[in-house]
Amino acid sequence: MSSPANAAAMPRVAVVGMYAFLIVSALFFLAPFLVILINSVKPMADIRSGNLLTLPSEITFEPWRIAWSSACTGLDCSGIKPGLWNSILITVPAVVISVLTGALNGYALAQWRSRFADWLMLFILIGLFVPYQAMLYPTVKILSGMGIFRSYTGIIFVHVVYGLPYTTLLFRNFYVGVPDEISRAARMEGASFLRTFWSVILPISTNIIVVVAILQFTGIWNDYLLGLIFAGNDNLPMTVQLTNIVNNSRGAAEPNVNMAAALLAAIPTLIVYFVSGRYFVRGIATGAVKG
Amino acid sequence: MARWFQRQMFRPTFTVVAFFAVIAIFFYGSIGWTFLMSLTKSSLMPRYDFVGFEKYADLMDNKRWIVSCINMVVFGALFIVGSLILGSILAIFIDRGIRFEGVFRTIFLYPLAISLIVTGLGWRWLLDPTLGIQAMVRDMGWENFAFDWITEPDRAIYTLVIASVWRSAGLVMIIVLAGLRSVDGDLWKAIRMEKIPQWRAYVQVIFPGMRPVFASCIVLLMSEVIRGYDLIVAMTNGGPGISTEMPAKFAVDFFFSRMNLSLASAASILMLLLSLLMLAPYLYSEFRRRD
Amino acid sequence: MTAKTMLLSCVFAATATHSFAQVADVQQYWTSASESKAMNVIADAFKAKGGTWIDSPSADYDSTIAAATSRIVGGEPPSAVLMTPNGAMLDLAEGGILRSLNDLRDAEGWQASLAPLIYERVTVDDEMVALPLGVHADNWIWYNTAIFDEVGIEEPTTIDELFAAADAIQGAGYTAFAVGGEPWQELYILTDMILSLGGPAYWNEIMVERDDAALQDPLLVTAFEYFRKVSDYVDAGSTGRSWNQTTNMVITQEAAMQFMGDWAKGEFLAAGQTPGKEFGCFLMPSDKPAYAAVTDVFVFPEIDDDEQIAGQDLLARTVMDPEIEVQVAAVKGSVPARTDVDLSGLDICATRGAQALATPGVAVASTYDALPGDLNGQLIDMATQFWTDPDMTAEEGAAALRDVLAD
Numbered sequence: 001m002s003s004p005a006n007a008a009a010m011p012r013v014a015v016v017g018m019y020a021f022l023i024v025s026a027l028f029f030l031a032p033f034l035v036i037l038i039n040s041v042k043p044m045a046d047i048r049s050g051n052l053l054t055l056p057s058e059i060t061f062e063p064w065r066i067a068w069s070s071a072c073t074g075l076d077c078s079g080i081k082p083g084l085w086n087s088i089l090i091t092v093p094a095v096v097i098s099v100l101t102g103a104l105n106g107y108a109l110a111q112w113r114s115r116f117a118d119w120l121m122l123f124i125l126i127g128l129f130v131p132y133q134a135m136l137y138p139t140v141k142i143l144s145g146m147g148i149f150r151s152y153t154g155i156i157f158v159h160v161v162y163g164l165p166y167t168t169l170l171f172r173n174f175y176v177g178v179p180d181e182i183s184r185a186a187r188m189e190g191a192s193f194l195r196t197f198w199s200v201i202l203p204i205s206t207n208i209i210v211v212v213a214i215l216q217f218t219g220i221w222n223d224y225l226l227g228l229i230f231a232g233n234d235n236l237p238m239t240v241q242l243t244n245i246v247n248n249s250r251g252a253a254e255p256n257v258n259m260a261a262a263l264l265a266a267i268p269t270l271i272v273y274f275v276s277g278r279y280f281v282r283g284i285a286t287g288a289v290k291g
Numbered sequence: 292m293a294r295w296f297q298r299q300m301f302r303p304t305f306t307v308v309a310f311f312a313v314i315a316i317f318f319y320g321s322i323g324w325t326f327l328m329s330l331t332k333s334s335l336m337p338r339y340d341f342v343g344f345e346k347y348a349d350l351m352d353n354k355r356w357i358v359s360c361i362n363m364v365v366f367g368a369l370f371i372v373g374s375l376i377l378g379s380i381l382a383i384f385i386d387r388g389i390r391f392e393g394v395f396r397t398i399f400l401y402p403l404a405i406s407l408i409v410t411g412l413g414w415r416w417l418l419d420p421t422l423g424i425q426a427m428v429r430d431m432g433w434e435n436f437a438f439d440w441i442t443e444p445d446r447a448i449y450t451l452v453i454a455s456v457w458r459s460a461g462l463v464m465i466i467v468l469a470g471l472r473s474v475d476g477d478l479w480k481a482i483r484m485e486k487i488p489q490w491r492a493y494v495q496v497i498f499p500g501m502r503p504v505f506a507s508c509i510v511l512l513m514s515e516v517i518r519g520y521d522l523i524v525a526m527t528n529g530g531p532g533i534s535t536e537m538p539a540k541f542a543v544d545f546f547f548s549r550m551n552l553s554l555a556s557a558a559s560i561l562m563l564l565l566s567l568l569m570l571a572p573y574l575y576s577e578f579r580r581r582d
Numbered sequence: 583m584t585a586k587t588m589l590l591s592c593v594f595a596a597t598a599t600h601s602f603a604q605v606a607d608v609q610q611y612w613t614s615a616s617e618s619k620a621m622n623v624i625a626d627a628f629k630a631k632g633g634t635w636i637d638s639p640s641a642d643y644d645s646t647i648a649a650a651t652s653r654i655v656g657g658e659p660p661s662a663v664l665m666t667p668n669g670a671m672l673d674l675a676e677g678g679i680l681r682s683l684n685d686l687r688d689a690e691g692w693q694a695s696l697a698p699l700i701y702e703r704v705t706v707d708d709e710m711v712a713l714p715l716g717v718h719a720d721n722w723i724w725y726n727t728a729i730f731d732e733v734g735i736e737e738p739t740t741i742d743e744l745f746a747a748a749d750a751i752q753g754a755g756y757t758a759f760a761v762g763g764e765p766w767q768e769l770y771i772l773t774d775m776i777l778s779l780g781g782p783a784y785w786n787e788i789m790v791e792r793d794d795a796a797l798q799d800p801l802l803v804t805a806f807e808y809f810r811k812v813s814d815y816v817d818a819g820s821t822g823r824s825w826n827q828t829t830n831m832v833i834t835q836e837a838a839m840q841f842m843g844d845w846a847k848g849e850f851l852a853a854g855q856t857p858g859k860e861f862g863c864f865l866m867p868s869d870k871p872a873y874a875a876v877t878d879v880f881v882f883p884e885i886d887d888d889e890q891i892a893g894q895d896l897l898a899r900t901v902m903d904p905e906i907e908v909q910v911a912a913v914k915g916s917v918p919a920r921t922d923v924d925l926s927g928l929d930i931c932a933t934r935g936a937q938a939l940a941t942p943g944v945a946v947a948s949t950y951d952a953l954p955g956d957l958n959g960q961l962i963d964m965a966t967q968f969w970t971d972p973d974m975t976a977e978e979g980a981a982a983l984r985d986v987l988a989d
Binding site: 422554 | 651654655764817956969
Binding site: 010018028030031032036053107117118123124125126131132133137139142162166168169173174208210246255262269270277281 | 307317324398405408555
């Protein structure tokens with residue numbers, strides 16, 4: 001077996017210790033989640049009386065119903081439901097394009113034999129440190145020049161471009177560790193750079209693709225500011241409604257509805273986390289070399 | 292033209308240059324424009340009345356900015372080290388064929404999925420001395436138990452570290468996990484043959500071989516340190532007083548709600564310089580390795 | 583509907599019928615239940631007159647401003663933006679971005695019907711650039727009547743009576759002042775003390791004229807002493823607590839009083855309480871009473887689309903319709919900006935507010951509306967530093983305030 005000792009092969013004490021650590025960590029991770037979950041099924045009376053960490057006096061799913069379909073988000077009072085489809089329509093293509101562009105750029109940078117390659121990577125990295133707010137007006141100018149300000153194309157384009165430094169970094173640092181023989185072998189057989197990338201490199205990159213897809217999905221699904229400004233009224237993502245529910249500064253607060261809304265909005269991301277992890281496979285890169 | 296294009300298909304250069312152009316326009320265009328704005332007196336809308344480096348001098352006189360920068364150093368160091376250690380340990384354990392791998396992985400990742408405004412509120416309630424952990428422990432009979440860091444100006448910053456590690460450890464876990472799964476199986480065989488203890492195998496063999504993977508993590512965590520502000524807003528909103536202010540929150544506040552575009556721009560430019568400083572050690576090792 | 587308003591609305595309806603479709607794309611942040619209801623009052627009336635409303639809501643003032651300015655920069659401005667008549671509005675007006683409403687103002691006689699303070703707030707260099715939707719004030723005190731009855735106290739009328747009441751309440755085992763931990767809440771307490779001691783005239787000297795001599799007045803030191811004194815009556819959970827959660831302490835009879843703007847009323851109403859019954863309200867007690875107004879307004883960016891210009895005209899008339907002003911106030915808990923409207927439908931707190939707003943020399947602009955640029959933000963930073971640092975003396979506090987406000 002070409003993997004680290006798995007739990008079955010470990011000494012008993014070590015296994016117990018490992019599970020103990022995992023369970024304690026899981027409890028630490030779950031603590032705020034439980035607070036949110038418990039309060040999302042509490043009547044407002046409980047919350048007003050200040051029992052925020054105690055169990056509800058009665059369990060009610062009313063906050064969930066309100067959050068889904070009747071909380072006010074502006075003139076409209078129909079919860080976060082209306083934005084769900086928009087969020088999917090924005091997130092799925094943006095993640096796919098983001099992964100492909102990041103992989104291509106990362107691979108090209110890892111392959112590029114030039115003394116500028118490292119400098120270029122630095123140049124790209126700096127992009128990770130520019131606050132979005134500082135990029136807002138210039139991006140608006142460019143997009144309105146291209147005629148895609150406040151449009152479906154516009155919002156996807158912005159997500160892909162803003163994600164480039166992030167995706168490039170992850171892919172490039174993955175490809176730096178992939179043995180050179182793979183690309184070389186493909187080139188020897190006369191495959192072009194793009195051909196090699198598409199049919200040799202991408203298939204062995206499942207692990208990093210999953211990572212980037214998970215992170216980009218999280219980022220784009222939860223984005224609020226870019227969606228609000230670049231998507232246009234017809235394409236507003238669910239986060240705009242979510243934020244309008246959760247973040248009203250002067251209206252009467254309903255934390256139970258807020259928490260239900262946040263949990264509802266997170267469900268698609270949680271599904272992605274759970275499902276995509278299956279594609280974390282062991283040793284594909286190595287297999288390809290030997291094959 | 293067609294032949295030129297075809298030839299480029301065999302080289303990474305074209306791809307690199309194309310992406311570089313996009314990044315240069317969006318990110319460096321924005322940086323340039325932000326720098327320009329930092330030299331003006333712009334308040335809410337961009338204006339081009341230049342006053343030189345006045346706004347930078349204003350920043351240096353601004354107590355809140357200075358406190359923010361000091362906080363960022365303390366917070367950043369603890370947060371990056373904490374996330375790396377916890378994330379790596381979780382990744383190692385999850386990598387060992389444990390039961391319910393998918394459940395554990397999702398638990399450690401979920402903090403990324405839920406709206407920060409709401410998780411921040413969950414944390415605030417947990418840490419509130421009159422509602423949360425302190426009150427619960429006291430109710431159980433330990434009358435003198437104290438955990439009121441969030442109300443203490445000297446300690447509130449550590450509650451932010453805890454919550455931020457909670458949020459980002461999953462990110463480290465998943466990137467490291469992808470890296471671990473790509474480790475050459477032969478390496479593990481060799482380790483087993485040499486009978487090297489597991490922990491030493493990770494520290495001395497496996498992790499050093501995954502340097503680019505950790506580099507990705509560190510850069511992403513640094514970006515979070517420089518750019519992240521949602522959790523601070525949701526948990527302490529910079530308080531008590533200004534004891535948990537950070538540069539990103541400073542910049543974001545001044546862009547719109549305090550309508551001081553020029554000061555916010557100056558802050559953004561200084562944040563970029565700070566990020567270059569933080570990146571310096573990483574870059575040094577990258578460049579040295581290549582030479 | 584009175585005969586006069588009916589006649590007026592007929593006139594509006596008549597002038598509004600012309601060839602263009604009337605479209606209004608409204609960038610706004612009234613997203614909570616009561617706020618949404620208030621905006622719907624306006625939108626329904628607008629639609630009833632033939633307008634098409636495109637709603638562009640976002641969560642708060644900041645994101646609304648970010649979205650609105652981005653749209654202006656990108657050449658697709660909204661027809662109307664909800665905001666407050668603060669430094670940001672001044673900046674937009676000075677940049678020539680806002681449409682002047684002088685033509686409509688003169689045609690409809692709006693100047694005469696608005697409270698003088700409000701008219702002054704929405705006018706920049708004699709151009710009317712905004713229309714008020716309603717007025718709030720941030721110097722209210724909200725109290726639990728059961729606690730007041732139990733302790734046997736009346737609404738205080740001087741600052742000393744206020745603290746005497748606090749002592750009595752604390753003696754009875756309640757938290758006297760419910761104070762939250764958001765920095766702007768802390769600034770309100772300080773400004774309440776300054777208003778109470780100095781009155782409207784002094785307030786205008788330091789906040790509007792920012793007069794050096796007035797800023798040297800030892801009165802400010804006294805205000806900081808009172809500000810500090812409030813912290814003696816506060817519970818341990820105050821730090822970081824949101825204003826709503828703080829209001830809940832008064833609702834649930836855990837605390838007696840809260841310094842807060844009249845949006846707090848919404849929390850009491852949502853909990854099923856009635857003003858004058860389970861809870862009461864009074865403006866910060868003083869021998870020189872003041873009403874520190876925070877106004878909600880629409881501004882109308884310059885736009886070159888005929889349908890949207892027609893939409894702006896129709897929206898402006900809708901907002902200023904006396905009937906609508908009263909309905910919005912009733913739903914949202916604010917006070918109408920027009921002084922010529924029928925107040926009989928308002929609750930006791932809103933009636934008190936409307937009377938104060940209409941009394942000459944009582945209404946002043948709150949720091950939020952009065953101060954240009956980021957001065958209000960600097961005051962917030964200063965107030966929260968003083969509040970959380972018990973070693974800072976009142977003299978140092980007054981000096982810090984002077985540093986912010988002096989030019």
